[in-house]
Amino acid sequence: QKEVEQDPGPLSVPEGAIVSLNCTYSNSAFQYFMWYRQYSRKGPELLMYTYSSGNKEDGRFTAQVDKSSKYISLFIRDSQPSDSATYLCAIRGSAGNKLTFGGGTRVLVKP
Template identity: 95%
Template sequence: QKEVEQDPGPLSVPEGAIVSLNCTYSNSAFQYFMWYRQYSRKGPELLMYTYSSGNKEDGRFTAQVDKSSKYISLFIRDSQPSDSATYLCASPHNAGNMLTFGGGTRLMVKP
């Protein structure tokens, strides 16, 4: 079993829709969680990171962590075609900065 799992998609939505991207994790030692956005043939770009359970909002993006169920979500409001990318969730091991990534979910927002 992989430590971080994501549905690979692709997830296709119309412009303006609310998008929900999800990850599950199995390692109880994970404390921090990150969401990265990766455009085709580019490096991952850090979108948000969270530490505690609950919600964190940044513009159109909301990250949600539920440590009791080991479930992480990223919500995108008013989705735009420019949001079309692969979204990766990740967590650093508590021993250091080594990030464990999910496989990524490919999102397509159609105009």
């Protein structure tokens, strides 16, 4: 079993729909949770960063962390074609810099 599991998709939605992405993880020592967006042939860029359980909102993006279930989510409201990309969750423990990534979910927002 991988430390971080993520559905690879692809996830295809019409423009304006809500995109719902999630990851599960196995190690309860993980403390920091991130979502990266990766456009085709580009490097990952950080979208959201959370530490504690609960919700964090930034514009059209909401990150949710449920440490008791070891489950994290990313919601994209009012999705746009420019949101079409691969979304990677990344998780880190309390010490050290090692990020463990999920395999990424490819999202396609159709106009």
